[in-house]
Amino acid sequence: xxxxxxxxxxxxxxxxxxxxxxxxxxxxxVGKAIPFGVYDLAANEGFVVVGDDHDTAxxxxxxxxxxxxxxxxxxxxxxxxxxxxxxxxxxxxxxxRLWKVELGRLAARSGLEITVCHFPPGTSKxxxx
Numbered sequence: 211x212x213x214x215x216x217x218x219x220x221x222x223x224x225x226x227x228x229x230x231x232x233x234x235x236x237x238x239x240v241g242k243a244i245p246f247g248v249y250d251l252a253a254n255e256g257f258v259v260v261g262d263d264h265d266t267a268x269x270x271x272x273x274x275x276x277x278x279x280x281x282x283x284x285x286x287x288x289x290x291x292x293x294x295x296x297x298x299x300x301x302x303x304x305x306x307r308l309w310k311v312e313l314g315r316l317a318a319r320s321g322l323e324i325t326v327c328h329f330p331p332g333t334s335k336x337x338x339x
Contacts, residue, residue, distance in 0.1 A: 246270050246301075248277040250285070257281055270301040271312035278320055291323045297333060304328040 222228050236242065244265050247258040257280075259273040274294065282289070294313075296302040302309050304326075317324045 244269070246273040248274055250277075250281070253285060255281075265301045267301045267306050267308035268312050270309065271316055274313075275316050275319070278316075278322070283320075289322065291325065292320075294324065294326045296326055296328050298328045298331045302326075 220228070241262055244261040244263070245258050246261070246265065246269060247256055249256050257273075257277045259269075259276060261269050263269075278292070282292075296304075298304055313324055313326065316322075
């Protein structure tokens with residue numbers, strides 16, 4: 211996100227190229243954006259929260275909780291269980307204790323039985339073609 215060079219094409223008036231940064235080094239004037247999202251397979255919809263501090267387990271579960279409060283409980287009013295598929299690393303990794311603690315708190319607050327299935331490491335890098 212932002213004014214960074216990419217391999218796509220965007221046409222500009224001749225002789226007036228758009229200035230962009232060629233590297234994505236941290237810029238203290240701009241800050242950083244940390245997205246975490248929920249993809250609802252049944253509805254084919256995404257829900258993204260963008261933070262500005264750190265990608266933590268608490269932030270990840272807070273995003274899931276916000277999705278549940280704003281979208282999930284209205285879309286699925288009779289739901290008693292929530293299945294989460296997650297990659298195996300980062301803030302929602304299978305070894306992250308805080309992830310499990312925060313999910314437990316979300317389960318207690320929402321009344322949902324929460325199950326998490328972690329994909330094997332590297333799965334997000336697989337190319338289906």
